[in-house]
Amino acid sequence: METENNASAKLPTILLATRNKHKTREIQTMLGEGVLVVDATQVEGLPEIEETGVTFEENSKLKAEGISRIIDGLVLADDSGLEVDALGREPGVYSARYAGPGCTDEMNTALVLEKTVGVPHADRTARFRCVLAVAEKGKTLAVFDGAVEGILATEVKGSGGFGYDPIFMPLGFDQTFGELSSEIKHTMSHRSRALAQFKEWWEGSKRKET
Numbered sequence: 001m002e003t004e005n006n007a008s009a010k011l012p013t014i015l016l017a018t019r020n021k022h023k024t025r026e027i028q029t030m031l032g033e034g035v036l037v038v039d040a041t042q043v044e045g046l047p048e049i050e051e052t053g054v055t056f057e058e059n060s061k062l063k064a065e066g067i068s069r070i071i072d073g074l075v076l077a078d079d080s081g082l083e084v085d086a087l088g089r090e091p092g093v094y095s096a097r098y099a100g101p102g103c104t105d106e107m108n109t110a111l112v113l114e115k116t117v118g119v120p121h122a123d124r125t126a127r128f129r130c131v132l133a134v135a136e137k138g139k140t141l142a143v144f145d146g147a148v149e150g151i152l153a154t155e156v157k158g159s160g161g162f163g164y165d166p167i168f169m170p171l172g173f174d175q176t177f178g179e180l181s182s183e184i185k186h187t188m189s190h191r192s193r194a195l196a197q198f199k200e201w202w203e204g205s206k207r208k209e210t
Contacts, residue, residue, distance in 0.1 A: 064135035146193030
């Protein structure tokens with residue numbers, strides 16, 4: 001796949017199977033200037049791929065394979081979310097819609113906090129998990145899994161990031177992802193860890209082509 005901007009810049013392009021601009025900006029930043037990341041909002045006519053899987057891997061593969069059957073080139077898809085041990089690893093794959101259809105990040109965050117009222121600090125263990133799938137022509141080429149362990153805060157702290165960032169404190173920090181700078185977050189986040197694996201695979205694939 002190639003865009004007009006990519007044609008002039010001579011950059012390889014990866015389509016990210018999402019309409020979440022936060023994710024697009026974050027992934028572009030993490031992958032750096034050597035690649036152009038575009039998303040589903042920039043390609044006309046791409047369908048919404050229903051997330052019917054029960055695991056992060058299943059959903060990421062569904063999205064990557066579904067979109068790669070329609071367009072040329074590599075398609076990268078992620079499914080990610082928060083796992084809270086005290087809630088039986090909920091919200092998990094339902095992280096984006098935990099509070100119901102049409103819910104906002106704030107509604108989801110409020111529901112998690114409501115369900116964990118009274119849970120002691122030692123039992124508030126949680127993690128962010130991200131599974132990335134890369135596909136081409138309807139076939140998954142590779143899957144990458146990244147996670148970051150932490151503690152669930154008892155209240156919203158910070159306005160940075162998105163999703164559950166303001167209630168998640170990574171291990172070793174007393175600040176949430178909503179309070180930490182993006183530079184610090186990108187060195188340890190679940191998405192950055194999965195992306196590091198993807199980047200290594202992708203660069204290896206390019207070397208094989210040459």
